[in-house]
Amino acid sequence: MHHPDTATQDRFPAQDRFADGAQYIAGRPAHGTSGHTHTVLDPATGGAVLTYALAGTEDVDAAVAAARDAFPGWAGAAPGERADALHRFAAVLAERAEDFARAESLQCGKPLKLTREFDVPGTIDNTAFFAGAARHLEGRSAGEYSGDHTSYVRREPLGVVGSIAPWNYPLQMAAWKILPAIAAGNTIVLKPAELTPLTSLMFARAATDAGIPDGVINIVTGTGKEAGEHLVGHPDVVMTSFTGSTGVGRRVAEIATATVKRLHLELGGKAPFVVFDDADLDAAVNGAVAGALINTGQDCTAATRAYVQRAHYEEFVARTAALMETVRLGDPFAAGTDLGPLISHAQRDRVAGFVDRARAYARVVTGGEAPQGELKDGAYYRPTLIADAPQDSEIVQSEIFGPVLAVLPFDTDDEGIALANDTPYGLAASAWSRDVYRANRATREIKAGCVWVNDHIPIISEMPHGGYKSSGFGKDMSAYSFEEYTQLKHVMFDNTAVVRKDWHRTVFGDR
Incomplete structure (x- = not known):
């Protein structure tokens, strides 16, 4: 049995907070x-x-x-009732913001x-947004x-x-899954990653404390092979x-298709960053x-492939490397830490493997x-810039999921856009230009679910997030x-009160 050390308990008392277990079922914590x-x-x-018992x-x-038991009551609630509950939920989250921040930093290593x-x-903003959106679930008017008819x-x-x-984003991803589902009147069982269950459990507890009925949000923390596959196939x-x-x-x-489930997938990314x-x-x-x-x-939307038009390539490489070297690695809870x-x-070893293999073909x-030194016991890795890698190399084509940016040159606009599209992924991208026509062309032709112009990363609750190609389908x-998270139903009323409809002749009799 691993015992939490005093330092981690001081940062956030996880072992005490989750003494009743790392599952949350029907409004109560439980042991797996x-x-x-x-x-x-x-x-x-x-x-x-x-240390907790797995589901x-x-x-x-x-x-x-x-x-399932909670669904009829929650689905039958008026949209205004669900909206009120979600507004209360947002308020509870805001009251506990520092608690959530510390728990997320502890389990993920994110700087505070x-x-x-x-x-x-x-x-919190997502929760407030879906509180408002809950009242705007409308079908087409009559x-x-x-x-x-x-x-x-x-x-x-x-x-x-x-x-x-x-x-990677346990709290935000839990919210992205839970909020639209319950705002639309569904109930949910969420399986967080077993590495990072803390804030998902806290999120469900906050919902209960805000008055969202028991069973509307449930958390099962287990392995993908046992808990995850059983949940998907249920x-x-x-x-x-x-x-x-x-x-x-x-x-x-594969599992969802076998049981004909609706499926939403937000998968990997290899976002291009195109600098004209x-x-x-x-x-x-x-x-x-x-x-x-x-x-x-x-971050699956992180800038991982920078394509820079040749006139600025070497300057971009040198200046980007110099700025990377100013980024401060350190304790996530310490003031002045930029990168955890x-x-x-x-x-970390997986990321290092990509970089070490790239030394054979890139700079x-x-x-x-x-x-x-003092960071040697943590899973730290220095910000890394790689130049001159071939387009078909592993470092350019595969998702690394670490602090690594590959930079490649291009000559024509056609080539830059073609290179940006030349991976199986299509989640996010950015284009950098002062020319509105050039930038607009890039937004039309780059195949990605989000294309930023002269920025990279910001997201907002009002706009959809989701991918093209092997980055999946569906929107968060x-x-x-x-x-x-809704099913469309067509309802059709006869307006004639005629007993024998004209179309009946196709089955019996003549006009």
């Missing part, structure tokens, strides 16, 4: 029944944060049953300034499209949603939303470093190593996400 335990580690120190299939069944200024406020469209909730969230789950790697997404799709020769180079350099290093590069560790030592301009956030 799989017979196995997992220890959450602080990636900044390697110290134990929380087994029986826990998933109990959570789905709780969600990131969790305080991005993860937590973004989640019309006489055949001449003899009145038609209208209803939007109805689906039932029990079974979703799986990743470890006959009472009508929809699955998954965020994670494309490889695991294929497995989720008329771009503001200062803005592009700053944007590249911020866009590549946010969350230590563990990766999620685990295994992930490592800066970084490319784990720091020593925005009113568009309701389309993922």
Whole structure:
């Protein structure tokens, strides 16, 4: 048994807070029944944060049953009632903002300034947005499209949603899964990553404290193989939303397809960052470093491939490397820390493997190593810039999920856009230019679910997030996400009161 060290308990008392278990079913915490335990580690120190019993299939069944039982009452509530509950939920989250920030920083290794200024406020804003959106679930108004009938469209909730969230943004991804589902009148069972369950459990507890009925939000914390696959394949789950790697997404799709579930996938990314020769180079350099290093590069929309028109290529490489070298690695809880560790030592070693293999075919301009000294026990890796890699190389084509940016030159606009599109992914991209026509062309022709112009990373609750190609399908956030979590029903009334309709002659008799 791993015992949390005193330092991690001082940062956030996880072992005390989750003494009743790391499952949340029917409005109450519970211990998992799989017979196995997992220890959450602080990636900044390697110290134990929380040891808990993992969920087994029986826990998933109990959570789905709780969600199924809660569905009729929640689906039948007036939209205004659901909206009021979500407004209260947002208020509870705001009261507990610092608590959430500290828990997220502890389990993920994110600097506190990131969790305080991005993860937590973004989640509160999402909750407030869906509180408002809950009152705007509308079908098409009535019309006489055949001449003899009145038609209208209803939007109805689906039932029990079974979703799986990743470890890179545990709080925000939990919110992205839960909020549109419950705002539309569904109930949900969410499986967070076993590495990072703390804030998902706190999110569900806050919902209960805000008056959202028991069973509307349930959390099962277990392995993907046992809890995740059982949840996706469960006959009472009508929809699955998954965020994670494309490889695991294929497995989720395979299971969901076997039971004919609605499916929403937000998968990997390899976002291009296209810098044309008329771009503001200062803005592009700053944007590249911020866009590549946010969350230590563990972001599926992070800038990972910078394509720079040849006239500015060498200057961009030199200036971007110099700015990367000013980024301060350190304790996530310490003032002045810019960049925390990766999620685990295994992930750090995976990133290092990509970089080490790239030395054979590319130039490592800066970084490319784990720091020593006081950071040696954490899963840290220096911000890394790689130049001159071939377009078909691993470092350019594969998702690394670390603080690594590859920079490649291009000559013509046609070539820059073609290179940007030349991966299996299509989640996000950015174009950097002062020319409105050039930028507008890039936004039309780059195949990605989000294309920024002269910026890279910002997201807002009102706008959809989701990918093209192997980055998946379906949208998170925005009113568009309701389309993922509702069923359309066409209702048609006869207006004639005629017993024998004209079309009946196709079955019996003549006109």
